[in-house]
Amino acid sequence: xxxxxxxxxxxxxxxxxxxxxxxxxxxxxxxxxxxxxxxxxxxxxxxxxxxxxxxxxxxxxxxxxxxxxxxxxxxxxxxxxxxxxxxxxxxxxxxxxxxxxxxxxxxxxxxxxxxxxxxxxxxxxxxxxxxxxxxxxxxxxxxxxxxxxxxxxxxxxxxxxxxxxxxxxxxxxxxxxxxxxxxxxxxxxxxxxxxxxxxxxxxxxxxxxxxxxxxxxxxxxxxxxxxxxxxxxxxxxxxxxxxxxxxxxxxxxxxxxxxxxxxxxxxxxxx
Amino acid sequence: xxxxxxxxxxxxxxxxxxxxxxxxxxxxxxxxxxxxxxxxxxxxxxxxxxxxxxxxxxxxxxxxxxxxxxxxxxxxxxxxxxxxxxxxxxxxxxxxxxxxxxxxxxxxxxxxxxxxxxxxxxxxxxxxxxxxxxxxxxxxxxxxxxxxxxxxxxxxxxxxxxxxxxxxxxxxxxxxxxxxxxxxxxxxxxxxxxxxxxxxxxxxxxxxxxxxxxxxxxxxxxxxxxxxxxxxxxxxxxxxxxxxxxxxxxxxxxxxxxxxxxxxxxxxxxxxxxxxxxxxxxxxxxx
Numbered sequence: 184x185x186x187x188x189x190x191x192x193x194x195x196x197x198x199x200x201x202x203x204x205x206x207x208x209x210x211x212x213x214x215x216x217x218x219x220x221x222x223x224x225x226x227x228x229x230x231x232x233x234x235x236x237x238x239x240x241x242x243x244x245x246x247x248x249x250x251x252x253x254x255x256x257x258x259x260x261x262x263x264x265x266x267x268x269x270x271x272x273x274x275x276x277x278x279x280x281x282x283x284x285x286x287x288x289x290x291x292x293x294x295x296x297x298x299x300x301x302x303x304x305x306x307x308x309x310x311x312x313x314x315x316x317x318x319x320x321x322x323x324x325x326x327x328x329x330x331x332x333x334x335x336x337x338x339x340x341x342x343x344x345x346x347x348x349x350x351x352x353x354x355x356x357x358x359x360x361x362x363x364x365x366x367x368x369x370x371x372x373x374x375x376x377x378x379x380x381x382x383x384x385x386x387x388x389x390x391x392x393x394x395x396x397x398x399x400x401x402x403x404x405x406x407x408x409x410x411x412x413x414x415x416x417x418x419x420x421x422x423x424x425x426x427x428x429x430x431x432x433x434x435x436x437x438x439x440x441x442x443x444x445x446x447x448x449x450x451x452x453x454x
Numbered sequence: 455x456x457x458x459x460x461x462x463x464x465x466x467x468x469x470x471x472x473x474x475x476x477x478x479x480x481x482x483x484x485x486x487x488x489x490x491x492x493x494x495x496x497x498x499x500x501x502x503x504x505x506x507x508x509x510x511x512x513x514x515x516x517x518x519x520x521x522x523x524x525x526x527x528x529x530x531x532x533x534x535x536x537x538x539x540x541x542x543x544x545x546x547x548x549x550x551x552x553x554x555x556x557x558x559x560x561x562x563x564x565x566x567x568x569x570x571x572x573x574x575x576x577x578x579x580x581x582x583x584x585x586x587x588x589x590x591x592x593x594x595x596x597x598x599x600x601x602x603x604x605x606x607x608x609x610x611x612x613x614x615x616x617x618x619x620x621x622x623x624x625x626x627x628x629x630x631x632x633x634x635x636x637x638x639x640x641x642x643x644x645x646x647x648x649x650x651x652x653x654x655x656x657x658x659x660x661x662x663x664x665x666x667x668x669x670x671x672x673x674x675x676x677x678x679x680x681x682x683x684x685x686x687x688x689x690x691x692x693x694x695x696x697x698x699x700x701x702x703x704x705x706x707x708x709x710x711x712x713x714x715x716x717x718x719x720x721x722x723x724x725x726x727x728x729x730x731x732x733x734x735x736x737x738x739x740x741x
Contacts, residue, residue: 295664297684297692302702305712306683307663311637315669318638319645334621335633335664335683342634356621356630356661361688366623380626381542390541392627440638441599443631444538444592 187351189377193359195351196330200405202412204231204246204289207329210412211419212237212244218275224304227268228258229292232275237287238420243279245272245340246289249330262331263296266309269339273316285423286324288340293358295336310339317342318440321433323426325419328352328393329404344436345422346392348384349411350399354392355382392443467517467529470559474515477584478503486510502719511676511719513656515558516565516582519615523578523723524569531567532577533600538592544624550586558584562593563618566601568610571723574730577605581617583657590662591622595632598666602639611649611730616667620660633665640669649733651726654681654704654713672729674717675704681712
């Protein structure tokens with residue numbers, strides 16, 4: 184793996200040419216049928232989801248969508264979902280369960296959108312109920328953190344049996360800028376925050392927050408996307424096959440997240 | 455009550471409650487932070503630290519709140535000694551935690567317990583904003599999860615009072631994971647038929663709003679409580695405009711369909727008793 188500082192990885196994770204959910208769907212799946220709307224309020228372009236064939240098997244595929252150019256960025260709200268985005272996710276997850284389709288998610292968001300309308304429509308409730316729903320699915324779920332895994336807005340798509348992470352992706356409780364601004368009232372100390380936060384794939388693997396790191400080419404995912412698609416495909420297909428064989432996906436997923444920051448009963452920490 | 459252990463427990467509870475009532479008095483007497491009017495401390499004790507002039511609900515500690523709610527002598531704390539490691543080796547975190555433990559008498563930002571309301575037993579988790587703004591790190595997530603599990607194992611209803619600034623920054627990603635852990639535990643509890651009453655108090659924001667606080671079968675809030683996902687300052691910075699009066703307050707949430715009822719502090723015990731009665735014997739888990 185290339186030697187990089189956490190701040191350098193943050194920059195790579197946010198690189199505008201980095202492959203996003205559209206590219207991954209095109210490269211890894213066939214016969215994609217997009218499903219729009221939450222049936223409650225509206226359509227949210229920051230979440231892309233639908234049904235597709237993965238090596239011939241129907242799956243539900245969902246991801247944050249940032250968009251490629253400024254026009255797309257605006258339609259996609261730079262990958263920051265409103266509540267209707269999370270409610271669309273829930274609709275797709277329920278169908279995945281109903282039709283016994285495995286779920287594959289691609290995580291890449293700065294976070295859920297912190298806006299007036301998002302609050303009015305219940306951003307907190309939308310994320311909470313997505314977490315709760317995803318935790319109970321009986322079908323296998325595999326998540327890939329491909330770029331920015333920002334806060335609860337990312338986690339809502341990552342309550343999976345197996346969580347993979349690209350080498351230069353980041354995953355954190357808040358953006359380094361937000362972290363620095365909350366703790367030190369100074370957003371410009373984001374590089375320092377990034378080093379402290381343990382947001383790189385290596386750190387997260389050591390903390391058992393993720394299960395596996397997917398290598399990227401030397402210059403980052405955008406320099407050789409084919410390399411990344413192949414590596415992701417290989418990892419996803421192996422783990423999906425394993426999960427389908429093992430079964431008991433809801434119980435196993437529960438145990439996995441129940442153990443996050445496990446403390447034994449004497450009160451002494453075990454990590 | 456002849457059991458010496460029970461007596462000791464009650465004395466400890468009394469001591470902590472007494473200490474918190476002093477703190478609440480200092481904060482609320484003198485002059486009200488909302489209307490500026492002065493109130494005698496005896497009056498504030500009677501109103502449970504609600505300003506008699508303007509109705510402002512002043513923040514109160516977890517033990518004091520439990521003493522207002524529970525039948526006397528029924529308090530039994532669970533998971534008291536659960537503490538989390540400094541997994542990020544965050545500079546100064548250990549020292550700050552120690553200092554807060556000393557000054558507040560709390561071991562963490564949530565107190566979990568069993569107790570009875572009009573003789574009906576329930577499991578309680580009560581957050582306390584004096585400890586790191588009530589933020590959720592590994593210990594809070596673990597205590598809440600164990601409270602859920604305790605309720606499920608013993609077929610008891612679960613009542614959680616939230617007061618939180620969100621995820622505990624000092625514990626980084628592990629704080630974020632507590633959102634998934636607590637939500638997953640509540641989803642199981644719900645599938646098993648358990649009753650969860652979520653009571654939102656000032657302030658409930660961030661990762662706590664986006665996890666267990668929003669998953670109640672019944673959701674109540676204290677008047678005027680600030681409840682939201684993103685904090686008002688962050689939203690103002692994002693949208694570049696001032697937020698309307700009353701935005702993200704309990705009344706706003708009720709109007710937008712996110713609360714069953716707003717319940718003043720003085721009526722909370724009565725309302726909770728009613729809800730437990732209405733869910734009858736099946737208020738724990740089925741079977």
